[in-house]
Amino acid sequence: MVCAPVVFGKYVYLRGDDDKGPHQAVDSHQILVRKKGKRSYLLYLIMLPILANMAYVFLAKEKVGAAFIGTILLSLLFMKVFHGKSIKKESVVIMPGFGVQLETHYSRRVVRRFVPIGKILRPVLNECVTPVTCYWSLALIIHGEDELMLVFQELGPPVKMLVPIWKALCAATDAIEKVNTTVADT
Numbered sequence: 001m002v003c004a005p006v007v008f009g010k011y012v013y014l015r016g017d018d019d020k021g022p023h024q025a026v027d028s029h030q031i032l033v034r035k036k037g038k039r040s041y042l043l044y045l046i047m048l049p050i051l052a053n054m055a056y057v058f059l060a061k062e063k064v065g066a067a068f069i070g071t072i073l074l075s076l077l078f079m080k081v082f083h084g085k086s087i088k089k090e091s092v093v094i095m096p097g098f099g100v101q102l103e104t105h106y107s108r109r110v111v112r113r114f115v116p117i118g119k120i121l122r123p124v125l126n127e128c129v130t131p132v133t134c135y136w137s138l139a140l141i142i143h144g145e146d147e148l149m150l151v152f153q154e155l156g157p158p159v160k161m162l163v164p165i166w167k168a169l170c171a172a173t174d175a176i177e178k179v180n181t182t183v184a185d186t
Helices: 038-059 064-083 159-172 176-185
Strands: 006-008 011-017 027-033 087-095 099-106 110-116 120-129 134-142
Touching: 006 159, 011 159, 027 159, 038 064, 087 159, 120 159, 134 159
Parallel strands: none
Antiparallel strands: 006 011, 011 027, 027 087, 087 099, 099 110, 120 134
């Protein structure tokens, strides 16, 4: 059963529980990126006159062929920069007896990572403070690793979407008694 989606800014949070069959313990959490829609088309329309002006400046010179190819390459570079990596969604699939599968869905490929449940020492919510901004991240403390493993590598969802995922990870890793004490603090 999929619960009602929670929408916050450009992110959509979906939680899916399988209530039937042998997959009762599988708990999936997905954070999707909403499509930009009119805003991205507006950026492309703004870029068109700028690129046309650049093409005119380059073509006014005597080296027409090289300037034309340079303008096309420059416009492709601008489009790639504005388009980004085009991340569709990131998801966490929790299988209490086995482990946690972390997935990142790009426009043309999917990157999956699996962490066995025995290697997870504890899931943590980190408050990351920089001179410019403050944001939250969800990470896993892994046995034998020097660094934390970020659950959401590319996206930076808000804390109200991270808390239910953190609680589910704590429940799956038998850290539930620690959850009640730390939730009262936040």
